[in-house]
Amino acid sequence: MTQQTDIVIDAAPATGEAAASPFKEFWGRFSKRKVAVAAGIFLLLMYVIAFLAPVILPFGPNSFDYMNTLQTPSALHWAGTDEFGRDIFARLMNGAKLSMFIGFTSVSVGAVVGILAGLFAGYYGGWLDACTMRISDVLFAFPGILLAIGIVAILGPGLTNVIIAVAIFSVPAFARIVRSGTLAHKESTYVEAARAAGASNMIIMFRHILPGVLGAVIVYFTMRIGTSILTATSLSFLGLGVEPSTAEWGAMLSTGRDYMMAGEWHLTLFPGIAIFITVLSFNILGDGLHDALDPKLDRE
Amino acid sequence: MLQYFLRRLFALIPVLFLISLFVFLFVHALPGDPARVLAGDNATLEEVEIVRRTLNLDAPLHEQYFDFISNIVQGDLGVSLRTREPVTTMIGRAFMPTVWLALCALGWSVLFGLLSGVISAVKRGSVGDHVGMFAAVSGISMPPFWLGLLLMQFFSVQLGWFGTSGFDAPADLVLPSLTLGAGVAAIMARFTRSAVIEVIREDYIRTARAKGLTEKLVIWKHALRNALIPVVTMAGLQFGFLLGGSIVIERVFRWPGMGSLLLDAISFRDYAVVQAEILIFSLEFLLINLLVDLLYAVINPKIRYS
Numbered sequence: 027m028t029q030q031t032d033i034v035i036d037a038a039p040a041t042g043e044a045a046a047s048p049f050k051e052f053w054g055r056f057s058k059r060k061v062a063v064a065a066g067i068f069l070l071l072m073y074v075i076a077f078l079a080p081v082i083l084p085f086g087p088n089s090f091d092y093m094n095t096l097q098t099p100s101a102l103h104w105a106g107t108d109e110f111g112r113d114i115f116a117r118l119m120n121g122a123k124l125s126m127f128i129g130f131t132s133v134s135v136g137a138v139v140g141i142l143a144g145l146f147a148g149y150y151g152g153w154l155d156a157c158t159m160r161i162s163d164v165l166f167a168f169p170g171i172l173l174a175i176g177i178v179a180i181l182g183p184g185l186t187n188v189i190i191a192v193a194i195f196s197v198p199a200f201a202r203i204v205r206s207g208t209l210a211h212k213e214s215t216y217v218e219a220a221r222a223a224g225a226s227n228m229i230i231m232f233r234h235i236l237p238g239v240l241g242a243v244i245v246y247f248t249m250r251i252g253t254s255i256l257t258a259t260s261l262s263f264l265g266l267g268v269e270p271s272t273a274e275w276g277a278m279l280s281t282g283r284d285y286m287m288a289g290e291w292h293l294t295l296f297p298g299i300a301i302f303i304t305v306l307s308f309n310i311l312g313d314g315l316h317d318a319l320d321p322k323l324d325r326e
Numbered sequence: 327m328l329q330y331f332l333r334r335l336f337a338l339i340p341v342l343f344l345i346s347l348f349v350f351l352f353v354h355a356l357p358g359d360p361a362r363v364l365a366g367d368n369a370t371l372e373e374v375e376i377v378r379r380t381l382n383l384d385a386p387l388h389e390q391y392f393d394f395i396s397n398i399v400q401g402d403l404g405v406s407l408r409t410r411e412p413v414t415t416m417i418g419r420a421f422m423p424t425v426w427l428a429l430c431a432l433g434w435s436v437l438f439g440l441l442s443g444v445i446s447a448v449k450r451g452s453v454g455d456h457v458g459m460f461a462a463v464s465g466i467s468m469p470p471f472w473l474g475l476l477l478m479q480f481f482s483v484q485l486g487w488f489g490t491s492g493f494d495a496p497a498d499l500v501l502p503s504l505t506l507g508a509g510v511a512a513i514m515a516r517f518t519r520s521a522v523i524e525v526i527r528e529d530y531i532r533t534a535r536a537k538g539l540t541e542k543l544v545i546w547k548h549a550l551r552n553a554l555i556p557v558v559t560m561a562g563l564q565f566g567f568l569l570g571g572s573i574v575i576e577r578v579f580r581w582p583g584m585g586s587l588l589l590d591a592i593s594f595r596d597y598a599v600v601q602a603e604i605l606i607f608s609l610e611f612l613l614i615n616l617l618v619d620l621l622y623a624v625i626n627p628k629i630r631y632s
Contacts, residue, residue, distance in 0.1 A: 160340050160341060160344060161344065163341045163344075164341055164344040164345055164348060167341060167345055167608045167611055167612045167615075168570075168604070168607070168608050168611065169566065169567055169569065169570020169571065169607065169611055170570070171570055171571065171573055171574065172570045172573065172604065172607050172608070175573065175588070175589075175592070176352070176600075176604050179592045179600055180352065180355045252467060256467075256469055259469060260469070260470075260471060260574050263469075263471050263574070263577075264573075264574065264577055264589060265593070266592070276469075279469075279471065279472060279475070283475055283578075286475060286479055286483075287483060287490075291479065294472070294475050294476075294479075297472075298469060298472035298475070298476070301469045301472065302464075302467055302468055302469060302472065305467040305468075305469070306463060306464060306467035308467075309463050309466060309467050310463060313463070
């Protein structure tokens, strides 16, 4: 580490380059984590293929073919066909788009609400902090899936309601992460300097404190997408998510289980693998980001 | 210690109040007229009115809330709209199967998680460590309902070792508890690994090694004893999650527990049961967290002064 620093210092005057930007430093550390990089590339590739699927694949996710029902995997149908002769691979690709949409949208909504709540609670403290933290305690008092089930029980099943349920279930964790970061940063010298220079509370919160806590938020955001996909597919599996006929991984597993006992293993195997690999990739990517954002780990 | 206990207990009061409010408003949050929803689609106007009067839905909201709380305190959770049975009786029947399931899952996952976590920490950076930690991330990422289906397909359908559904014999606990505990075992393994790594850097471990103690004794007696403090806390917290997580697993294995009861109640729009179940699930989750915090304070005196 010391050697690297020396090289940068020596090189700077000769080349006229400034010291490495925080992003470059982060990228340098992240790119060393090969498994995390591989997980990121895998996710990127999967979603590119999923978006190109309607152009590449000869079958749509809802193309019925009653002459070819329950076919095992073949060169024509890579993951076989379901009880209506629909191509399982095409449905998996549609499920990938849907799960990404659910995961990304719900976590984004949860993150925005949680970040705002945590930032204001941590910065202003007092009754605002007490109220925010009590509400967050209440949301934490429900096991995640129970909270999601409760919300869907009130709102009814459906894609939008699943997104709302998963978003609400993400809010308290983001609020806590940002609140504790805000508490740590608001007493720091650079914030005091900004305050002394006449910066308003909003400027201090959004321009000075928020960038400092974003690292932890990004790590949690990535891991949360995996958890949200798991929750959303669980809801669909229980019949509380999207319409059972939708090409969504949880719904596919739910209908496939009826045929599993009759030996039609491919109906449950492939949607399960799809969920597993996607969530695994998000978790590995999150772990990699966490390690890359924590410089202490490099020195060990 | 007593002061800490009282402080924690008082901190629980606003949370309990908000939970009761949330559960109370559950029926009022239903789209449309709650009396109409609760009476069912085919109910006549008179029947809807009877439901409204019986459940006191025509009274002001604060009065309804007061009635709701006093009924709960007296152990009256209402009557199932589907079976006309007291909800307390239904929950009493479903409670123990879920507790057994969660306890079994916790037992094996703590044992397995602890063992693999310690081995990974001691052999840090080795192939075994990488494999163990990859297995742990996989355990966290595995959809539990899919794992349940795979285990059922292999052990029940193909090998015929276990039944596919229900809870008639202790052996029926094996597959559902393995499925339920997989995620927790993975979390425990990761957590134990970092706790042990943290502890083995401490001076007293260096002293123990310098004294000439064997590595086995240093790890299992000195390091693990201190690493166990956060691990025990984590295990306790996971028990609450297991109770909640059992909802999905119970559906896969048709387990006659709280989760199945809740899902059936949702599909039959039996809101009295849904309301009671959400209340019980969150209360037990909260109480477990409180107990774990108190246990942590007993084990680690430093926490009491914070």
